[in-house]
Amino acid sequence: MRRRDVLRTGGLAAAALAAPAAPAIRSAEAQAGKTLVIGGSVPLTGAAAETGLNVNNGYITAASYMNEVLGGVEIAGEKYRIELKLFDDASDPARATTLIQRQIDEGTNLFLGSFGSNIVLPTAAITERAKKPMVQTGGGSDAIFTRGLKYVFGMFPRATRQFAATAALFKTLEPLPQTYSVIYTNDAFSKTAGEGVRLACDAAGFKRIDSYELPAKPTDVSSVLGSVRAKTPDLLVCVMHDQNSLLVARQMIASGTNVKLLFQGLGPQLASFREALGKYSEALFCSTYWDENVPFKDKFFGDSKKFAEYYRSKFTRPIAYHVAGAAACIETYVLAMQAAKSTRPEAVRDALAAADYETFYSRIKFTPEGDGDAILMGGMIGQVQKGKLEIVYPQAASSASAIYPAPPWDKKA
Structure with a gap:
């Protein structure tokens, strides 16, 4: 496995930590005055790594594009650069919950999900208690969406x-x-x-x-x-x-x-x-759940083909729908924050619950329980x-x- 297929991090000390690619356009980075930190874990190793790498690369693709090409994203009149703090959970739910709790203790307010319902469910329970949103493309079990959790949102309908x-x-x-x-x-x-x-x-x-x-x-x-x-x-x-x-x-x-x-x-x-x-x-x-020929239009990338083109400029790993779903998680966060005119967790959560907008991935709309609309996101x-x-x-x-x-x-x- 080539390092380029795992991460493009700009010189991080350990491959366990995934972050956006180092900006290729310095002037674009300089335009962003604030940093928007989004945390989480992904399985870069272990049983779920094959798809976990796709999820990881999708997160990196969206953050890199918004930082490098767009020069950051505007929320409530201010420009933000996205900083991902994603750690390798090694496909282990116990490790993942430890990593998420540590990030909450350190002040992270927004989270992306891992891959696998066995990891998403316990980590979402932790972010729920802390009242921090999680947007994820890796967990579809009904249990995630039938226990009254209000802060977790998924890119697929529930499994049943x-x-x-x-x-x-x-x-x-x-x-x-x-x-x-x-x-x-x-x-x-x-x-x-x-x-x-x-x-x-x-x-x-x-x-x-x-x-x-x-x-x-x-x-x-x-x-x-x-x-x-x-x-x-x-x-x-x-x-x-x-x-x-x-x-x-x-x-x-x-x-x-x-x-x-x-x-x-x-x-x-x-x-x-x-x-x-x-x-x-x-x-x-x-x-x-996605193909690069789907006809959706997109506020950031333009359309699916342009997203796929940008992804391939970053990674040699073949594109898959979990890549697109992961990138859409970050787009969904940004659109929700723009609608809320805020980065506060509670305001972002409420905007996610009311989401109804088109991305290159699909039209994003969640059920009251947080899973993807069965028709629009089926x-x-x-x-x-x-x-x-x-x-x-x-x-x-x-x-x-x-x-x-x-x-x-x-x-x-």
Whole structure:
């Protein structure tokens, strides 16, 4: 892994601390009279690092652009330079909570989230007690948004509301699938995502054959795949984090477990996942919440293509929707502060709750509980075709038609 793919920090002493890239335009930095500090943690190492690095790089991209290109951001008539204080939580909730509490004790008032509901939930509880806002793109578990927290805001709908678009796609396939099974892992996000799959698919009229729960960190899924082969569904839906999705796919290939459609909520959206599977990634489906061709206009970057262009000037790591979601967190903060004409935590929180504005990522609007609006911030469906992730649903955003049924593993060219 190259350092440039982790951080562009301008000479920090430790790679555990992520901050904006050193300004390339000194005059732009000089224009900003005040500093806006935003804290948090991200998993740069450990089990969640693959996506954590994308989240980290998205945060850095937005802050760097606002500092370097725009010369800072104006809030209530004053210019601010954004300073990120993001530490590596090593994918460890206990470490993350310690880091967040330390930052609160040191006076940080605004926070960005880590990646993974198992980290976002306990850290959001800490920022909630301190009445400090957290805007995050890494936690979708219902538990984050059903416990009465008022200071946490998420870039996705809660997990049980995320599958409606996918079930709608399934209804458009020909020949129409009849049956499905779902596999999920025993963690906060995946369990509630699995419940969302069952609710959406049952409501859409598909017959459920089986529902399988795996450990939070599975190492072998052969017995579950044996059951899948014994009662083969038309649709197999796997909702779990990227590394677990890769394990399931590899063991399906090795065991010759074929289905007409394999949907993996997280995994195929990553270029590294597709590269790891090679030809076997062909025709896999997944959720995606952003694509650089989406038509949204943006107050800061202009549009998605310009955001992607700027990102690539900073990082060689392939762009993914978590990069865009993370950058949108910072944009959302700035827009809320501009609306509130204040950087005070309580005023920013109230402005976030009332947010309704367009960014390159999506139109930003939160439910009263803080998760993303299920329609405005709901996902698109991607499918791997010739190694690239194509959007296949909704039709208005599609770049290709869905391939269904998928070829068996041994027939993939």
